[in-house]
Amino acid sequence: MAVCERYGKETEEKWQRWWEENRTYDYDENDASRPVYSIDTPPAFTSGALHMGHALSYSYFDFVARYKRMRGFNVYYPQGWDCQGFPTEVKVEQKYGRLPRDEFRKRCVEWTVEYIGKMRTQMKSLGFSADWRYEYRTMDPEYHKLVQLSLLQMHKTGQIYHSKHPVYWCPNCGSALAKTDTEDAERDTELHYVNFTLSGKPVLVATTRPELMHACVAVLYNPADARYSRLGAKTITTALGKEVPFLPDADADMEFGSGVVMVCTFGDKQDVVWMYKHKLPIIESMDGHGRITNSGSAGIDGLKVAEARKKLLEKFRADGKLVKTEKLHQSYKVHDRCKKPIEYQLSMQWFAKVTEKSEEIIANAKKIKWVPDFGIQYLIDWARYVEWDWVISRQRVFGTPLPFWLDKATGAAYPAEEAELPFDPDKTPKKAGKNGEELVAETSTCDCWVDSSITPLAIAKWGEDEKFFSRTYPSSLRPQGVEIVRTWAFYTIYRCCELTGIPPFREILLNGSVLAPDGKKMSKSLGNIIEPDKLIADYSADAVRQWAALSGAMAKDRPFSYQDMQYSKSFLTKMLNAAKLVEKSCAGFEGKAPDRKHLRVTDRWILSRLQKVKKEVEADFEGFQFHHATKTVQDFFWHEFCDYYLEYTKHRLYMPETYGQESRRAAQWVLRTVLLECAQILAPVTAHMSEEIWQSFHPGNSVHRSAWPSADDALLDEDAEKKCAFLNEVASLARQSKAERKLPLNAEIASADISCGFAITDIEEEMHATARVKVINFAEGEKSIKFAL
RNA sequence: GGGCCUAUAGUCGAAUGGUAAGACGUCUGCUUGACGUGCAGAAGACUCGGGGUUCGAUUCCUCGUGGGCCCACCA
Numbered sequence: 001m002a003v004c005e006r007y008g009k010e011t012e013e014k015w016q017r018w019w020e021e022n023r024t025y026d027y028d029e030n031d032a033s034r035p036v037y038s039i040d041t042p043p044a045f046t047s048g049a050l051h052m053g054h055a056l057s058y059s060y061f062d063f064v065a066r067y068k069r070m071r072g073f074n075v076y077y078p079q080g081w082d083c084q085g086f087p088t089e090v091k092v093e094q095k096y097g098r099l100p101r102d103e104f105r106k107r108c109v110e111w112t113v114e115y116i117g118k119m120r121t122q123m124k125s126l127g128f129s130a131d132w133r134y135e136y137r138t139m140d141p142e143y144h145k146l147v148q149l150s151l152l153q154m155h156k157t158g159q160i161y162h163s164k165h166p167v168y169w170c171p172n173c174g175s176a177l178a179k180t181d182t183e184d185a186e187r188d189t190e191l192h193y194v195n196f197t198l199s200g201k202p203v204l205v206a207t208t209r210p211e212l213m214h215a216c217v218a219v220l221y222n223p224a225d226a227r228y229s230r231l232g233a234k235t236i237t238t239a240l241g242k243e244v245p246f247l248p249d250a251d252a253d254m255e256f257g258s259g260v261v262m263v264c265t266f267g268d269k270q271d272v273v274w275m276y277k278h279k280l281p282i283i284e285s286m287d288g289h290g291r292i293t294n295s296g297s298a299g300i301d302g303l304k305v306a307e308a309r310k311k312l313l314e315k316f317r318a319d320g321k322l323v324k325t326e327k328l329h330q331s332y333k334v335h336d337r338c339k340k341p342i343e344y345q346l347s348m349q350w351f352a353k354v355t356e357k358s359e360e361i362i363a364n365a366k367k368i369k370w371v372p373d374f375g376i377q378y379l380i381d382w383a384r385y386v387e388w389d390w391v392i393s394r395q396r397v398f399g400t401p402l403p404f405w406l407d408k409a410t411g412a413a414y415p416a417e418e419a420e421l422p423f424d425p426d427k428t429p430k431k432a433g434k435n436g437e438e439l440v441a442e443t444s445t446c447d448c449w450v451d452s453s454i455t456p457l458a459i460a461k462w463g464e465d466e467k468f469f470s471r472t473y474p475s476s477l478r479p480q481g482v483e484i485v486r487t488w489a490f491y492t493i494y495r496c497c498e499l500t501g502i503p504p505f506r507e508i509l510l511n512g513s514v515l516a517p518d519g520k521k522m523s524k525s526l527g528n529i530i531e532p533d534k535l536i537a538d539y540s541a542d543a544v545r546q547w548a549a550l551s552g553a554m555a556k557d558r559p560f561s562y563q564d565m566q567y568s569k570s571f572l573t574k575m576l577n578a579a580k581l582v583e584k585s586c587a588g589f590e591g592k593a594p595d596r597k598h599l600r601v602t603d604r605w606i607l608s609r610l611q612k613v614k615k616e617v618e619a620d621f622e623g624f625q626f627h628h629a630t631k632t633v634q635d636f637f638w639h640e641f642c643d644y645y646l647e648y649t650k651h652r653l654y655m656p657e658t659y660g661q662e663s664r665r666a667a668q669w670v671l672r673t674v675l676l677e678c679a680q681i682l683a684p685v686t687a688h689m690s691e692e693i694w695q696s697f698h699p700g701n702s703v704h705r706s707a708w709p710s711a712d713d714a715l716l717d718e719d720a721e722k723k724c725a726f727l728n729e730v731a732s733l734a735r736q737s738k739a740e741r742k743l744p745l746n747a748e749i750a751s752a753d754i755s756c757g758f759a760i761t762d763i764e765e766e767m768h769a770t771a772r773v774k775v776i777n778f779a780e781g782e783k784s785i786k787f788a789l
Numbered sequence: 790g791g792g793c794c795u796a797u798a799g800u801c802g803a804a805u806g807g808u809a810a811g812a813c814g815u816c817u818g819c820u821u822g823a824c825g826u827g828c829a830g831a832a833g834a835c836u837c838g839g840g841g842u843u844c845g846a847u848u849c850c851u852c853g854u855g856g857g858c859c860c861a862c863c864a
Contacts, residue, residue, distance in 0.1 A: 191864080207864055220864090253864080261864040270864075330863055374793065378859070381792050385860070482794095483859070512794095512858085519856090550802095550812095556794070557857065561801055563813040566826090570812095573826050581823035631803075635811070646823080654822070732829090739830040744819055 001699045003579045003692055007572055012541050012688040016124055024702050025069075025129040027076040029468060037073035039065055040456045040475035040505055041130070042488070043080030043138060047087065048115040050122040052514040052522065052560060053481070055532040059548035060511050060626065061479040062128045066684035067621045068476075069129075070708040076472050078134035078459045079123065083112045084399045085448050086181055090337060092398075101397055101443075102426045108398040109139060122533065126541050127687045129704070136458060138400070138451040145422040147446060148403035149463060150454050150499055151392075152415050155404075159353050159498055160392070162404070162413040164282075166265070166272045167391055169345030170335040171290025176349070176395045182333045182342055191257065191328040192313065195321045197237040198246065204323060205239075206257025208330065210316065211308035212264040213240055214295040215285035218278060221260045223248035228260060238262070239321045240298055247278055266344035273387055284346050348411065350393040350402055350444065354494060358383040361490065364497045368478075369507040371624055378485040379493075390491070392447050399445025401425050408438040453491035456504035478505035482512055509624055512556040519559045530560055542686045543568040549630040549685045571634055572689050575679075578642050579693045582671045585653045594666040600652075601762040603670045605724035606645045608717040609636065610674055615711040617681045630685050637678050644728055645674070651769035659765070672697065677709045726756055727763040730785055734771035737787045751775040753786040 004011050019025060028034075039061055044054060065077045092107050093099075099107065116137065123130070136143060154160045168177040192210050195202040196219065205219065219236045221228035229248060236246040251270070252261050263274045265282045275282065287293050292300045292308045298315075300308040316322035333342045354361070362383050370376040393402055403416040403423035414433070416423045425441030433439045454462075460473035474496075480488055489508060496504035515521060516528035523529070535544050546568035551558045599607075613636045620629035649667040656664040676697060683690035683703045694703035730752075738747050752773045754760065760767075760778055767773050773787070 205864080209864080251862095253862095257864065263864085267864075268862095270862075328863090332863085372794095377793055381860070385791090387861095486859075515857090559801080561813085563801065567812055570826055573824070577824035577827085579823085584823075628803085631811075639811090642823085643828085650822080735829050739818060742818055744821095745829065746819095746821090 001696045002583060003576060003696045007576050007689065007692065008540060009537065011692055012125070012127065015688045015691045016127060018691075019129070019702070019704075022702065024704055025065075025075070025077065025131050027131045027134070028074055029471075031074050034072055034074040036076055036471045037065075037068040037476045038076040038459070038472040039078075040459060040478045041077065041079055042480055043082040043136070043452060043455060044119060045082045045085065045087075046112045046115045046119065048118060050119055050126075050532050052530055052532060055126060055535075055544055056514050056548045056551060057479065057481060057511045058123065058128055059126065059545050060509065060624075061477065062126075062545075062687075063549065063621070063626050063684040064477060064479070064509070064624065065129050066687060066704055067708070069704060070680070070683065070706060072707065076134075076459075077130050078136065079120075079128070079130035079132065080136040080455060080459070081112075081116050081119075081138065082448065082452055083116075083137050083139035084108075084396075084445070084451065086337070086396065088112060089396060089398050104397050105426070112137075112139060125536055126532065126544060129687070134459065138448075139398075141422040141424075143451070143458060144400045144424075146458055146462070147400045147451055147454060148416070148421050148423050149418065150457070150495065151446075151450070152403055152418065154352065154495070154498055155415050157498070161351055161353070162348065163351055164346055165349050165351065165388075165391060166275075166282075166344040166346050167349055168333070169288070169343050169347075170338065170340060171286070171288065171343055171345075172338050172340040173335060174288050176345070176347065176393075177335060177342065181336055183336045184331050185334045185339070186329065186331045189328050189330055191326045192316075193258065193323045193325070194239045194316055195323060196239055196260075196262075199231060199233050203236065203260060204258040205260055205262050207262055207267075208328060209264065209267040209309075210312050211292065211300065211303075211305055212267050212285050213238055213262070213312065214242075214292075214298045214300075215264040215266070215283040216240075216242070216244055216262045217265055217275070217280040217283060218245045218247055218263045219260050220247050220249040220252040220263060220274065222252040222254045223250060225252075225254045225259050239316055239319070240296075245278070245280075249274065249278070265346070269344070272344060276388060282346055286343055286345065288345065290343060347395075349391050350404075350442075351389040352392050352494075354390045355386050355388060357494060357498075358386055360497070361494050364493050364503045365489075367503045368493070368505060371507060371509045375482060375485060375508070375510045378482065379490055382486040382490060390447075392450050393442075393444040394447055396445045399448070400451055402442045402444050402446060404442040405431070405433070405439040406442055407433065408440050410437075413442070414439065449487050449491045452488055453495040454499070456492065456496055457499065462500070473500070473504070474502055475505040477507050477509060479509045479511065482510040485510070512558065514551070515557050515559040517560050517562065522560075535565060539565050539569045540572065540688075542572055542688050545685050545687065546571065546630060549626040551627070571638065572686065574638055574642060575686070575689055575693065578637070578646065579675060579679075579696065581646065582675045583696060585649075586668045586672050589665065589668040589672070591669070591672065592665075594662065594669050598662040598666040599670070600663065600666065600765070601720045601723050602645065602648045602727070602766060603666055604715075604717045604720035606641060606670060606674055607715045608721050609640055610677060611711040611713065611715050614677065614681055614709060618708070618710065621684065626685065630682070633678055633682050637682075641674055641678070644724075644731065646671070647731075647770050648727075648766045651765075659769075679703060680706060680709050723758065723760075723763050726760075726783075727766055730754065730767055731771050733785050734773065734787060737789060741789060743789070746772060747789070749773045749787050749789050751777060751788045753777045753779075753788075754784070755779040755781040756783045757781070 065075050069075045088108055092111050096107050151160055168182055170177055189208050191206050191208055193204045193206050196205050216238050223229055233246050235243050237243050263271050265275055266272055283294055290304055292303050295301050300311055335342055362380050365376055365379050401423050405414045425443045430440045456475045461468040492504050543565055547564045550564050613632055616632050617629045652659045652663045652667045679690040679693040680703055690703045734749055738745060749772055764776060767776055
């Protein structure tokens with residue numbers, strides 16, 4: 001079998017088909033002889049297309065999977081899909097308009113299935129070696145069941161509870177939002193100074209939200225602020241005449257406004273924090289559509305925020321309580337879809353008790369090896385800063401239903417029975433309770449992180465297959481983006497430890513993200529998006545994979561570089577051409593290792609260097625240093641093997657009658673060995689090209705199933721390296737002399753005066769044959785090389 | 790405001806306690822018994838600024854400045 005004439009997409013597709021047909025990447029459930037290496041791959045969000053971030057990070061753990069396979073591990077590498085989320089709902093609604101719940105969900109599923117198809121094709125075209133028999137989707141009933149089971153178990157232990165809590169709310173869309181559905185915006189607004197009454201005297205309170213004053217439940221001052229602390233007052237009367245507590249709080253900013261702040265439920269997030277901290281009552285100041293409620297004597301019920309503010313300010317002005325108004329520049333949160341301001345809305349939600357678990361989560365995170373190690377700091381910072389429990393419910397349709405029943409009369413919540421799983425409120429909307437109560441199914445769905453925080457359990461068949469579980473849990477590796485340490489890693493460690501008592505993975509590998517070539521984020525609005533498909537078509541998948549390896553500054557963001565991509569492609573061409581030469585030179589060679597005495601010093605040199613390269617690359621792969629591993633092989637292959645060694649063998653290959661058959665066979669064996677071992681150690685990265693080369697010598701056997709070629713110390717040869725370093729220098733100077741005189745490289749050099757500290761008898765042949773020096777005058781002594789052309 | 794990361798030729802970047810790879814680009818040659826998607830050669834860096842440790846720092850520490858990511862705040 002011969003290597004292909006030209007390398008491209010067709011070659012890669014040929015091998016992708018071959019791997020699939022030959023089940024090259026199957027995990028063997030029944031093989032207990034090999035250690036298992038399980039990878040908790042990120043389930044890709046089903047957005048419809050892979051982006052460069054996917055290409056980078058998914059290449060990363062494909063390198064690991066392939067390396068571990070060659071190291072003899074039984075690699076378990078499933079790929080999942082994170083299906084549910086607001087973006088999908090938005091797109092489906094745009095396409096079909098408003099639909100009944102049931103119908104809507106069906107459309108979401110259809111849409112998602114279609115997009116998974118596209119993305120799976122893209123993954124395959126990048127040569128990812130996932131075992132697709134274990135593909136999973138978070139929208140599948142089986143996955144729902146598992147998530148629900150995990151929630152019931154955590155409900156049993158008291159980790160999950162049902163409670164009223166303020167959440168981000170979009171009055172425009174009438175929906176609760178996740179924090180990630182929000183973005184920051186800026187605006188100019190007005191800061192109003194309104195007089196409250198403290199111990200019979202007026203006290204100015206500055207506020208941007210006077211319309212919420214009826215929901216004022218306390219006024220705070222800084223305990224270090226002598227203006228207020230010395231008064232000893234316990235209550236204060238608002239401009240609406242209501243008496244509320246007057247409390248010290250170090251977070252009250254003495255510098256801002258008049259140094260006192262009114263706490264309303266809810267003007268902003270700080271209000272929520274203070275509400276919990278001081279155990280303040282809650283006044284529901286607004287309904288789900290942003291209309292004021294419970295305003296009492298203020299008389300602004302039913303008004304929208306802007307109208308209410310206007311009306312109330314007029315009233316304060318008339319009462320002489322509005323003292324002054326200043327301009328204020330502020331940032332605020334908007335819903336990322338509709339760009340309208342967000343409010344806080346009190347509602348019944350489901351929670352997980354993360355706040356009390358911070359230290360435990362940190363302790364468990366420390367049992368995991370973080371690569372790079374500073375990554376854990378993101379988690380620690382986050383865990384120590386968690387202010388309230390994790391709201392795990394969302395008022396959405398396309399999501400995992402929460403497995404609970406609600407008493408229609410009292411609102412009390414009851415867990416579903418295990419037999420009722422997968423729990424689906426559309427199929428079983430109500431039932432009678434034990435005491436005849438009318439129970440209705442909870443229709444809220446789970447936050448997407450509830451789904452994804454059990455991936456290590458889901459892929460390990462937790463609660464389903466004990467044997468499978470014991471082999472694949474905890475995952476050997478969790479690869480993920482550094483930007484989701486606070487969510488995916490944090491929630492996974494929390495939930496999996498709660499459920500099993502064992503940290504979910506042994507190592508966590510963090511990658512950064514890909515920036516546009518200009519160093520900015522890739523975004524549609526900037527028009528600087530680069531499509532992986534285009535790169536695969538223009539440069540090949542292996543070029544993209546090499547680019548990913550070379551971009552591998554761990555957990556750091558890097559701009560995309562067409563130069564790297566071009567270099568990667570050139571390197572592939574180089575590999576192919578070198579393979580062609582070796583193949584041609586080895587025609588008829590039976591592949592037997594020569595007797596060591598037939599090896600020339602150049603042979604021993606390149607073999608010695610090969611061992612060192614293998615050692616380095618192996619260490620690099622163990623430490624996930626893909627950049628260094630790739631660079632090391634590329635440099636060795638191109639600039640030592642091709643530029644020097646290949647040239648040193650040509651005369652032996654083409655003129656065996658002059659230089660001897662044994663010398664020729666030795667050269668053939670070395671060429672073949674170096675080529676194939678380079679193909680092997682680069683196989684995790686250049687998966688297709690390595691296979692092309694490997695199978696041209698070993699038809700029917702995948703390089704990805706071959707044993708990793710570890711270094712053989714017996715082949716290390718310092719003497720050969722020293723001599724060849726000198727030989728290379730002579731060769732280089734010879735080329736330089738020819739270049740200076742504008743002579744072709746095959747021009748002859750009449751004579752050379754050479755001296756160095758050792759005999760050159762065993763490298764003279766190459767000086768004659770490769771550097772084309774006719775006469776060599778050698779004298780042992782100080783290093784010196786002079787040519788006479 | 791907080792945490793973390795980072796600063797090396799025109800560009801991207803590697804490495805090192807003893808003044809620095811490689812790639813791309815530029816310039817000059819070479820037509821080839823694998824490759825012009827190539828080969829050979831050349832030019833191009835006081836390794837962000839200040840201070841410290843050291844015989845010696847680009848490398849370690851510290852301050853500053855710039856850049857990035859994340860988080861918090863914004864009454």
